[in-house]
Amino acid sequence: MVPFLAGRAVWAVITLFIYLTSVFVLIQVWVPFNWASQFKLGGPDAYQAALASVGLDRPLLERYLDFARGLVTGDLGTSFTGQPVWDVIAATAPVTIFVFVVGAVLAYAIGEALGRFGAWQRNPVTGAGLSAVGVLATTIFPPFLVFLIGWALREPLLDSREILGLPTDSLEIWRDVSVAPGEVLMLMAVALFAASIAGLALRAWAHHNRVRWLAATAVPVAFVAAGAGIALSGVGTEALDVLYRIDYTTAVHTGSPLLVLVGFIVISFGQVMFMMRVGIQDQRNADYVLTARAKGLTEPEVRDRHVGRNALAPALAGSFLAIPTLLAGMIIIEFGLSVQGLSSAFFSAVEAQDIPLVMGVLVALGLLGAGLRVITDLSIAHLDPRQRETGI
Amino acid sequence: MALSLDNLETRQVDPEKPLIEVDDLIMRYKIKAGDVSAVEGVTFTIHQGEAVGLVGESGCGKTSTALALLRLLPSNAEYISGEVRLNGTDLLRLNTDEMRKKRWKDIAMVFQGAMNSWNPVYRVGEQIREVLDTHFRGELTVDEQNQHMEGLFRAVGLPAEMIHRYPHEFSGGMRQRAVIAMALACSPDLIIADEPTTALDVIVQDQILKELKRIQRDLGMSILYISHDIAVIAEVTDSLGVMYAGKLVEYGPTSEVFARPRHPYAYLLLRSTPSITGPRRQLAPLGGEPPDLLHPPSGCRFHPRCPFATEKCSLEEPPLAEVLPGHRVACWHWEEVPELEEELKR
Amino acid sequence: MTATAPTQTKPLIDVIDLKKLFPISRGLFRAPTDFVHAVDGIDFKIAPGESLGLVGESGCGKSTTGRMLVKLIEPTSGHIQFNDGDYERDVANVSRGEISEFRSRVQMIFQDPYESMNPRRTVFDTVSEPLAVQKIGTIPEREERVLDLLQLVGLTPPENFLFRFPHELSGGQRQRIAVARALVMNPRFVVADEPTSMLDVSIRISIMELMTELADELGVSYLYITHDLAVARYMCDRIAVMYLGKIVEVGPTEEILAHPRHPYTRALLSAVPVPDPSFHRTPVEIKGGISKAINPAPECRFIERCPFAAQVCEENPHPPLIEVGESHFAACYRVDEI
Numbered sequence A: 001m002v003p004f005l006a007g008r009a010v011w012a013v014i015t016l017f018i019y020l021t022s023v024f025v026l027i028q029v030w031v032p033f034n035w036a037s038q039f040k041l042g043g044p045d046a047y048q049a050a051l052a053s054v055g056l057d058r059p060l061l062e063r064y065l066d067f068a069r070g071l072v073t074g075d076l077g078t079s080f081t082g083q084p085v086w087d088v089i090a091a092t093a094p095v096t097i098f099v100f101v102v103g104a105v106l107a108y109a110i111g112e113a114l115g116r117f118g119a120w121q122r123n124p125v126t127g128a129g130l131s132a133v134g135v136l137a138t139t140i141f142p143p144f145l146v147f148l149i150g151w152a153l154r155e156p157l158l159d160s161r162e163i164l165g166l167p168t169d170s171l172e173i174w175r176d177v178s179v180a181p182g183e184v185l186m187l188m189a190v191a192l193f194a195a196s197i198a199g200l201a202l203r204a205w206a207h208h209n210r211v212r213w214l215a216a217t218a219v220p221v222a223f224v225a226a227g228a229g230i231a232l233s234g235v236g237t238e239a240l241d242v243l244y245r246i247d248y249t250t251a252v253h254t255g256s257p258l259l260v261l262v263g264f265i266v267i268s269f270g271q272v273m274f275m276m277r278v279g280i281q282d283q284r285n286a287d288y289v290l291t292a293r294a295k296g297l298t299e300p301e302v303r304d305r306h307v308g309r310n311a312l313a314p315a316l317a318g319s320f321l322a323i324p325t326l327l328a329g330m331i332i333i334e335f336g337l338s339v340q341g342l343s344s345a346f347f348s349a350v351e352a353q354d355i356p357l358v359m360g361v362l363v364a365l366g367l368l369g370a371g372l373r374v375i376t377d378l379s380i381a382h383l384d385p386r387q388r389e390t391g392i
Numbered sequence B: 001m002a003l004s005l006d007n008l009e010t011r012q013v014d015p016e017k018p019l020i021e022v023d024d025l026i027m028r029y030k031i032k033a034g035d036v037s038a039v040e041g042v043t044f045t046i047h048q049g050e051a052v053g054l055v056g057e058s059g060c061g062k063t064s065t066a067l068a069l070l071r072l073l074p075s076n077a078e079y080i081s082g083e084v085r086l087n088g089t090d091l092l093r094l095n096t097d098e099m100r101k102k103r104w105k106d107i108a109m110v111f112q113g114a115m116n117s118w119n120p121v122y123r124v125g126e127q128i129r130e131v132l133d134t135h136f137r138g139e140l141t142v143d144e145q146n147q148h149m150e151g152l153f154r155a156v157g158l159p160a161e162m163i164h165r166y167p168h169e170f171s172g173g174m175r176q177r178a179v180i181a182m183a184l185a186c187s188p189d190l191i192i193a194d195e196p197t198t199a200l201d202v203i204v205q206d207q208i209l210k211e212l213k214r215i216q217r218d219l220g221m222s223i224l225y226i227s228h229d230i231a232v233i234a235e236v237t238d239s240l241g242v243m244y245a246g247k248l249v250e251y252g253p254t255s256e257v258f259a260r261p262r263h264p265y266a267y268l269l270l271r272s273t274p275s276i277t278g279p280r281r282q283l284a285p286l287g288g289e290p291p292d293l294l295h296p297p298s299g300c301r302f303h304p305r306c307p308f309a310t311e312k313c314s315l316e317e318p319p320l321a322e323v324l325p326g327h328r329v330a331c332w333h334w335e336e337v338p339e340l341e342e343e344l345k346r
Numbered sequence C: 001m002t003a004t005a006p007t008q009t010k011p012l013i014d015v016i017d018l019k020k021l022f023p024i025s026r027g028l029f030r031a032p033t034d035f036v037h038a039v040d041g042i043d044f045k046i047a048p049g050e051s052l053g054l055v056g057e058s059g060c061g062k063s064t065t066g067r068m069l070v071k072l073i074e075p076t077s078g079h080i081q082f083n084d085g086d087y088e089r090d091v092a093n094v095s096r097g098e099i100s101e102f103r104s105r106v107q108m109i110f111q112d113p114y115e116s117m118n119p120r121r122t123v124f125d126t127v128s129e130p131l132a133v134q135k136i137g138t139i140p141e142r143e144e145r146v147l148d149l150l151q152l153v154g155l156t157p158p159e160n161f162l163f164r165f166p167h168e169l170s171g172g173q174r175q176r177i178a179v180a181r182a183l184v185m186n187p188r189f190v191v192a193d194e195p196t197s198m199l200d201v202s203i204r205i206s207i208m209e210l211m212t213e214l215a216d217e218l219g220v221s222y223l224y225i226t227h228d229l230a231v232a233r234y235m236c237d238r239i240a241v242m243y244l245g246k247i248v249e250v251g252p253t254e255e256i257l258a259h260p261r262h263p264y265t266r267a268l269l270s271a272v273p274v275p276d277p278s279f280h281r282t283p284v285e286i287k288g289g290i291s292k293a294i295n296p297a298p299e300c301r302f303i304e305r306c307p308f309a310a311q312v313c314e315e316n317p318h319p320p321l322i323e324v325g326e327s328h329f330a331a332c333y334r335v336d337e338i
Helices: A002-042 A044-053 A060-073 A085-120 A124-139 A142-164 A170-174 A181-208 A212-244 A257-283 A287-294 A299-336 A342-351 A355-383 B062-070 B096-102 B124-135 B142-155 B160-164 B172-184 B202-219 B230-236 B254-259 B264-271 B311-315 B339-345 C062-069 C096-103 C123-133 C139-152 C171-183 C201-218 C229-235 C253-258 C263-271 C311-315
Strands: B018-031 B034-047 B051-055 B077-086 B107-110 B190-194 B222-227 B239-244 B247-253 B321-324 B327-329 C013-024 C034-046 C051-055 C077-084 C087-090 C106-109 C189-193 C221-226 C238-243 C246-252 C322-325 C328-330
Touching: A002 A044, A002 A060, A002 A355, A085 A124, A085 A181, A085 A257, A085 A299, A085 A342, A085 A355, A124 A257, A142 A212, A142 A257, A142 A299, A170 A212, A181 A212, A212 A257, A257 A299, A287 A299, A287 B107, A299 A342, A299 A355, A342 A355, B018 B062, B018 B222, B034 B062, B034 B077, B034 B222, B051 B062, B051 B230, B062 B077, B062 B107, B062 B190, B062 B222, B107 B172, B124 B142, B124 B160, B124 B172, B142 B160, B142 B172, B172 B202, B202 B222, B202 B230, B202 C263, B222 B230, B230 B254, B239 B254, B239 B264, B247 B254, B247 B264, B254 B264, B264 B339, B264 C201, C013 C062, C034 C051, C034 C062, C034 C246, C051 C062, C051 C229, C062 C106, C062 C189, C062 C221, C087 C096, C096 C106, C106 C171, C123 C139, C123 C171, C139 C171, C171 C201, C201 C221, C201 C229, C221 C229, C229 C238, C229 C253, C238 C253, C238 C263, C246 C253, C246 C263
Parallel strands: B034 B247, B051 B222, B051 B239, B107 B190, B190 B222, C051 C221, C051 C238, C106 C189, C189 C221
Antiparallel strands: B018 B034, B018 B077, B239 B247, B247 B327, B321 B327, C013 C034, C013 C077, C077 C087, C238 C246, C246 C328, C322 C328
16 A cells, blocks of 8 residues: 555655646746736837846746745745735635535535435436436536525524524634634634544444444544534634634624535535446446345445445545536635635736736645545545555 | 354255245346346256256346346346245245345355456455345354354365455456355355356366365255356256246256257257367257347247247247156157257268 | 478468567566566467467467467567468568558457447448458449358348448357458458357357358468367367467367377366266366466476476476477477376
8 A cells, every 4th residue: 555655645746746837837937928028019128127027037947946945935925915925825725625625525425425325216206306406506607606605594694693602793702812713714624524534434443343333423423523622622612603704804794614615515516426326327237236136235235335335436536636626616606705715815816917826826726636636546545445556 | 053163064955855946937028129038937946955057048048047036137027927936935925125034045146257246345255244244143253254254265265364355356266266155155055156167267167166066065055057058067967957038948867968958959059069079060050040039939939940840839839848757848849859960960 | 390290382370489578567667577478489380271279278378379460469579471372471571551461361350249340330331341441342342242241151131231230230140240351351361369259159159160161162271269179179170279378289189189298288178078968077187377477487387287297397498399299299398208
């Protein structure tokens, strides 16, 4: 397994390197060059001045090395708004990461369960119904989705703050706390992700050692434990507040990460569901399925333990790889729900032609993508032992 | 039921007593174009400790018959009539759960392309353990299960520690042995072996068949071999049935059927199989193709290709009747069949 | 050392020290150090009009050999001399421009009748393809030719089959079409790689009958590749037994079946089931073995499994083929003692 991991890590680094270099060339060279060439009309001096203003007068290699150095030290330059790029990213990334990570896990769980259920159905009405729901969810026009969410969920969500005992003025909650909202979000993202891994590992152990009750309850228990941990760690109220909304500048009602999470799940579960369904339909006529039935297993056992498990790896691969493309839909959802996440930061930066910030966001997204890729490879290697042989 | 450490109990067999009685089984597949008559009135008996072979070409219904014994036919299959009795109990009348309990425990199966019987994402031992958990829930500890499985592997000539490996780590022949080991896991009364050695090399095939024969004799198990490989059937079975187009056309002791085949199809099939012994080439005047089972021929299903066919054959179906002691044939002209012997000698 | 009876005319196929090595890559940047010796220096001749059976278990190199003979794979070293009247070539030297000429003389029939035909093309397209590629004849002329061939291979009435698609036909019918396609250019030599193993017994026999009839009528030679010794016996006058890339025994079929001299041949023959319950065969027990020769040691390939392995086998390289009877050769140092 180790050579496999090493091979995958090497590939991830290589791809990241190519990606970052391309980003550099595109953003630091091509775009400013294009912009500066409009000044050619004003004469050579104006042109030179324009080039100098975007730093194109310095040698390419020097700039590239600066860029590389900056990456390594975490200095991504200063945005045209004056803030260090790193700060902007640190402030906006947590929401996006939270939504992606938790959203991916939940969307996956829902999509997988529905896919399995739908594929095994003999009843054509249920099957068609699930298909329709999945298609609608995947192809829904994001602004329309934002509208639906806002219209249907926003008020009940805010009202329920009172039921939970959260003060309506969020500034009060954050007044004497030493931790930033972004950090709390990251904490929750990490805790919930770790809970899912721990839960799955525990379930696998329980299966292996035939402790049935544990196998069934492992994942929910892990999530509950994670939640309890967050609550008891002293930032419970803050965590809840952050979920409901995040706004550290004013106390005005602003966007709720929870709603963005719902939006993300809606647009992504459909894809998982379909891939799972196709995977199951593909596998259900495999030889080993007949053997499983012949052994005297019940239909659900055949469906879940055998066919489902085999359909899992390709479904996983497909859905994880689709995540970066979901960013496009995310921009609109974040925007529409007034949440300052990475996507909307990116959008604003592009609008303002804030090159350092654009670069910074692209770097962050590249890292996220590389990380996701390694996680995907690991998951697939775990699920399908045949994949463990191949390294590079 | 305790599985001894030697993992498999030898049972007392009475070769006179029937284990499985297939009684006039009729089964059809429903497809858009109509009903495919796949198994049409098949009747035969497998006795305790007996090795029975069903031989025929693709589409003749032998695999469907085998699957019918375990009620593993696809969802578009319909049991029209007939009985399949295991020690007197009609399996076709059991409910789903009762049947499920009988699967593997009483009747186990080694499938065609058995190497693909393994789910690639689980270890081989896990998949055998599944069977033990299903049929002996709570009776064995994990350690006892492991010991049992190691014993099974040793019994089929595999290294015991390989129960912890994945299927793709086994070679073709080893996977086949592992499948046999799994089939033995619950010590069934009958093993159905559907083309158990088709994709294997000759030397490995020989070893596997020897293994099966030894298991059958030592443990008193009955085996039903399904194969289109006539040479294999000749060597490993005690009794044999020849199927054609969903019908059982000849049935009797293997040596008898080979020595005196009396159905024209059986005769042509058995006599003209290429062999490394005997005459090098024999002309096999068996033209045409097997019939379309959506619209099978009237009367005897073989009559369009039969050298002895007369008008009677196209109108009336011959019954499977005992024409020689213990030897049943479904043909109006069975007595004329030895004439083919002369023709082949030319 | 040649492995055939002396012939008056040049052999149709003369294979000399043919080798094919496949590299096993061990990493992205490392040159391969390990090779699978799929075919490791074999020699044989096929006379015009003769059929040679190449038999062996999976991994012995028989399919690879067949593919080299029709130029689907290029040999690593060695020569395949093809002599057809005034057309004499080393198959490796056939250039791109000459390929169509070559393919009109040497053809192949594959094992899988379900995979070897393009499902989108009609029978006519498939069989006439070689003609179309070489721009031979007008369309009506090609139709004539295809109809003739369909008749020849027993697909009657041929008009009914001309514009069918593969999925409308049975395995046996498809394989007949494969034979027709192989014959459309009147080849001298056909390599048949397990053409009947996926077919039912009765169809199998009829295809084999067809091929032998055509061999007699048209003077076509076959290299018949199979793992089934009974089938090889039916089809071939001579048999070569391969093991891990080497030919271990070659000679007239009946002679080898009656008097196998190489230990592997004996083990192989003794393992073949016989469709006669009264026949008692005594299998020669040999241990299990590997299926591929990776960087093999120089001594006899069979040494690990041979029940007769002795010091002379350990101390010497893989034995050459020695004459043990009339046109009968075996590669074993101890062949006279066992």
